Amino acid sequence: MERYPYLRSLLGGDAKQTCYREDLIHYRLLVFEKRAADAGK
Numbered sequence: 001m002e003r004y005p006y007l008r009s010l011l012g013g014d015a016k017q018t019c020y021r022e023d024l025i026h027y028r029l030l031v032f033e034k035r036a037a038d039a040g041k
Contacts, residue, residue: 019025
């Protein structure tokens with residue numbers, strides 16, 4: 001499987017989904033925005 005990056009990515013994606021389902025990992029979304037008052041700096 002070392003020669004096939006696609007298969008390795010499937011295996012890694014499956015492991016990540018399993019951890020997510022078992023509540024071992026969490027996703028967070030961070031949004032950074034520049035305020036209008038800071039635009040001139």
